[in-house]
Amino acid sequence: MRIVLLTRAGCAACGTARTDLGRICGELGEGFDEVDVDERAAAGDPALRGEYGDRLPVVLLDGEEHSYWTVDEPRLRADLAP
Template identity: 65%
Template sequence: MSVSTHSVTLLTRNGCGLCTVALEQLRPICADFGVEIALVDVDEAAATDPGLRAEYGDRLPVVLLNGREHSYFDVDEPRLRADLAR
């Protein structure tokens, strides 16, 4: 398996049940492509990036692929797998 040039970030919040589910869905997908998942808590990040919480805070979890919004609330597994394969 080659090393992926993609990055996957999961925007979360402490105590977010949907965020926990999304992380569990992302783990096997990203493992298949050799991608590490970066976790960003939008509340903790607000001190240095208040725009992050302002933009995404009301629709977490959000999956970012290569820094761009890919999906929110639910992980779009077929689409994410197709995009990671590129």
């Protein structure tokens, strides 16, 4: 998936980012995946939590960190423009 939102349960900022990203992606015809870093770590893959766990939510675009703590809407829209 092109856009991935890294989150964790109980994170209020993650909920806001999910809502913002859903609105933006919906307007642009893009989808996104959501990955809970704690669930991934519990499943035996602690790398995402180790790398990003202290600055959630994190938006990844094409596998690279795009923004964290909030969705950088102007930048994301510009980067997704054709």
